[in-house]
Amino acid sequence: MEEKSKEEYKGVWVLGEVRDGEIHAVSYELLAWGRELADKLKVDLTVLVLGHHIRDKARELIYGGADRVMVVDHSALTYFTVDPFAAILTALIHEEKPEVFIASATTMGRTLMPVLAVKVTAGLTADCTELDIDMQERLLIQTRPAVGGNIMATIKTPDFKPQMATVRPKSKRPLEQDKNRQGEMIVKEFDDKFYPSRVKRLDFIREETIGVPIQDAETIVAFGKGLKDGKNLALINELATLLHGSVGASRSAIDAGWISYSHQVGLSGKTVSPRLYMACGISGAVQHLAGMSSAETIVAINSDPDAEIFSVADYGIVGDLFEILPVLIEKIKHEQKGA
Numbered sequence: 573m574e575e576k577s578k579e580e581y582k583g584v585w586v587l588g589e590v591r592d593g594e595i596h597a598v599s600y601e602l603l604a605w606g607r608e609l610a611d612k613l614k615v616d617l618t619v620l621v622l623g624h625h626i627r628d629k630a631r632e633l634i635y636g637g638a639d640r641v642m643v644v645d646h647s648a649l650t651y652f653t654v655d656p657f658a659a660i661l662t663a664l665i666h667e668e669k670p671e672v673f674i675a676s677a678t679t680m681g682r683t684l685m686p687v688l689a690v691k692v693t694a695g696l697t698a699d700c701t702e703l704d705i706d707m708q709e710r711l712l713i714q715t716r717p718a719v720g721g722n723i724m725a726t727i728k729t730p731d732f733k734p735q736m737a738t739v740r741p742k743s744k745r746p747l748e749q750d751k752n753r754q755g756e757m758i759v760k761e762f763d764d765k766f767y768p769s770r771v772k773r774l775d776f777i778r779e780e781t782i783g784v785p786i787q788d789a790e791t792i793v794a795f796g797k798g799l800k801d802g803k804n805l806a807l808i809n810e811l812a813t814l815l816h817g818s819v820g821a822s823r824s825a826i827d828a829g830w831i832s833y834s835h836q837v838g839l840s841g842k843t844v845s846p847r848l849y850m851a852c853g854i855s856g857a858v859q860h861l862a863g864m865s866s867a868e869t870i871v872a873i874n875s876d877p878d879a880e881i882f883s884v885a886d887y888g889i890v891g892d893l894f895e896i897l898p899v900l901i902e903k904i905k906h907e908q909k910g911a
């Protein structure tokens with residue numbers, strides 16, 4: 573293959589995500605990141621959408637900040653599998669040469685981007701929480717927690733292009749939709765040799781949980797080791813249901829087997845940014861704070877007045893959660909009856 577000089581690479585790309593035939597919200601978060609980077613670099617922002625029967629929906633990404641929407645539409649792309657997605661994106665990167673390519677650190681992004689980075693011989697910074705541009709060197713600045721979340725590392729990948737990164741979902745709010753924005757729709761066709769997959773999708777089994785997945789929730793009632801026992805989860809579930817929210821948990825609660833991993837908030841779990849985050853019996857370790865400190869309002873209940881969680885809380889209640897939560901639940905029930 574023909575070698576390209578680094579200078580030939582231009583433009584910012586973001587990877588759109590399709591789930592159940594719809595453009596997923598993370599695509600709009602990525603556009604917000606991408607728009608900021610593209611404006612600094614003074615280049616176009618392109619969003620790539622691989623899916624089936626998705627052209628009309630993909631067009632709306634222009635309203636979310638894209639200059640170009642590049643679509644590959646094929647029945648083999650209805651669901652994500654790594655082989656065809658990686659083959660197509662590798663070909664597109666070689667053809668178009670973007671200088672920056674970012675995806676969300678979702679299951680798809682975390683699976684696809686490492687494969688792609690190897691195929692196009694580029695570096696990859698996983699799980700970034702901040703992205704910026706070093707204007708002097710025209711390089712992507714990629715920031716992510718390191719050393720167990722105790723430091724934030726700033727990473728540049730000057731030697732290879734594109735500069736590739738995954739960013740944590742919810743690390744940026746989408747831009748306001750602007751229906752007057754103009755952009756270009758590009759449809760790319762690939763021949764059959766791009767579509768075989770070693771992975772076959774047999775089924776998708778959704779986990780039963782209270783409320784929406786925590787990364788999408790507006791309200792989260794989270795608990796930690798202070799709950800003492802998984803049997804006491806009914807208290808948290810009741811409060812979450814009353815508030816139409818979802819249940820989150822610290823890693824210690826997950827490790828204790830009280831709830832499944834999909835509820836874990838923090839460095840090695842999910843990053844969330846709900847409007848309300850209630851932390852019940854959570855100490856506020858730095859790795860937990862890394863996943864929830866951008867919540868709009870944080871309420872902490874902890875029996876230890878020196879607990880670190882109070883340093884990020886907007887409202888702190890020092891006391892025993894087994895005394896406080898039943899009172900709070902009764903009060904909310906009373907208010908809701910009266911409403």
Ligand SMILES: Cc1cc2nc3c(=O)[nH]c(=O)nc-3n(C[C@H](O)[C@H](O)[C@H](O)COP(=O)(O)OP(=O)(O)OC[C@H]3O[C@@H](n4cnc5c(N)ncnc54)[C@H](O)[C@@H]3O)c2cc1C
Nearest residue numbers: 796797798822823824838839840841853855860875876893
């Ligand atoms: C590499 C790495 C990654 C990690 N990733 C994560 C992560 O993603 N998410 C995460 O959460 N942690 C993570 N951790 C673990 C983290 O360091 C902490 O150990 C964990 O967050 C502590 O959980 P906790 O607050 O539930 O438990 P504890 O630290 O044991 O705190 C329990 C709290 O409950 C309070 N309490 C006790 N009884 C009551 C009561 N009756 N009423 C009210 N309060 C009470 C206590 O005062 C205490 O503050 C990670 C660690 C490492 C090294």
